[in-house]
Amino acid sequence: MxxxxxxxxxxxxxxxxxxxxxxxxxxxxxxxxxxxxxxxxxxxxxxxxxxxxxxxxxxxxxxxxxxxxxxxxxxxxxxxxxxxxxxxxxxxxxxxxxxxxxxxxxxxxxxxxxxxxxxxxNNDLQKVISSINALVDSTVNSMEEERRIEKSKDELITNVSHDIRTPLTSIIGYLGLIEDKQYQNPDELVKYTHTAYLKAKQMKVLVEDLFEYTKSRQTTTPLNAVEFNMVAMLEQLAASYELEAEKKGISIQVHGDPDPLMMEADTEKLSRVFNNLIINAFKYGKGAKNLFLDAQKVGSEAIIKVSNDGDPIPNDSLSQLFDRFYRVEGSRSQETGGSGLGLAIAQSFISLHGGYIYADSTPELTSFVIHLPLKLGTTLKKPQ
Incomplete structure (x- = not known):
């Protein structure tokens, strides 16, 4: 001064x-x-x-x-x-x-x-000056936030346009071959039709994920909270993915402490979160033999870990995993590459519950760690 x-x-x-x-x-x-x-x-x-x-x-x-x-x-x-x-x-x-x-x-x-x-x-005028400075700070922050949102929207449109255009081009191309009767035999016709069908499904997944992501980002999205047993929910998830895990040679193990671990949350949205994490483990946990679903009560919060013993995630990718459309290099093939919105959706749903999620990866274990309050309405502060 x-x-x-x-x-x-x-x-x-x-x-x-x-x-x-x-x-x-x-x-x-x-x-x-x-x-x-x-x-x-x-x-x-x-x-x-x-x-x-x-x-x-x-x-x-x-x-x-x-x-x-x-x-x-x-x-x-x-x-x-x-x-x-x-x-x-x-x-x-x-x-x-x-x-x-x-x-x-x-x-x-x-x-x-x-x-x-x-x-x-003097004191009275000093209060006016402090109010002016605070108002300018608030205005600048609002403008920067508006620019960030605008930039984010532009990036979203660009990424969505790119991801939709790729399968759409294939669909138009194969249907054009069929329209022009450029196929040698019925088997080739079936092949073109099947490829176009798969690309259409890929587009459908992207559109659904985009809709889900947009909905999850709205702070006014209602939560249908119910009281449930988190350990039982993880056991049901493990049972629903048992056949797929067997095909990949993966054993799913569930552990809870205590059991039952009762808490309040929107089970439908949490199911989406865990589905995304389990599917990610199947897709990207190369060489994994075990998938661990652990739930633990610590004070007034529940800590849930979805872990696999596959190849670790590079350290420089950990901080970007929850960014929209981000995929770790080496997982962009059509076979494994999803919409790139799954983890962003998971993070948004966890935030709506007042919790937070982060990833940790070592040569032994790659884990997605979720912290949720036991009672809905409480907001947990993520440690720095």
């Missing part, structure tokens, strides 16, 4: 204000004295009772003069005059401070949003 630096003109105005005030007060004092003398001269009784009393206080046996009413009156007038001059100068100085603050405010309003007012002024 720095004090307001007055210009030469403002200093002259301040001196002029003080000089004019002193002159006016001297004239007022003179008028009061003259008027008082005239009143006393015209009234003998008043002269004897007040102005005529020369010494109202004495000191010692010799009656040394200590004070007189006349001197007392002059002293009071001097004090009052000094207060008036000080008040007038402070008032004018604060007006000048306000002019400087307004000038700073106009400078910010002209587009210099990185500028802030750093004046050291």
């Amino acid at each position: 720095e004090k307001v630096h007055l210009t030469g003109k403002e200093k002259s105005e301040l001196w002029g204000e003080g000089l004019i005030t002193v002159i006016l007060l001297l004239m007022l004092n003179l008028a009061v004295v003259v008027l008082g003398k005239q009143m006393i001269a015209s009234d003998p009784h008043l002269q004897n009772s007040i102005w005529g009393i020369k010494n109202v206080l004495t000191f010692g046996q010799n009656n040394v003069h200590f004070w007189s009413w006349r001197n007392f009156f002059v002293g009071v007038m001097a004090v009052v005059d000094a207060i008036v001059v000080y008040w007038r100068l402070i008032r004018r100085y604060r007006q000048m401070q306000m002019r400087h603050v307004i000038a700073e405010l106009h400078y910010i309003a002209d587009g210099h949003l990185d500028h802030r007012i750093h004046f050291e002024v």
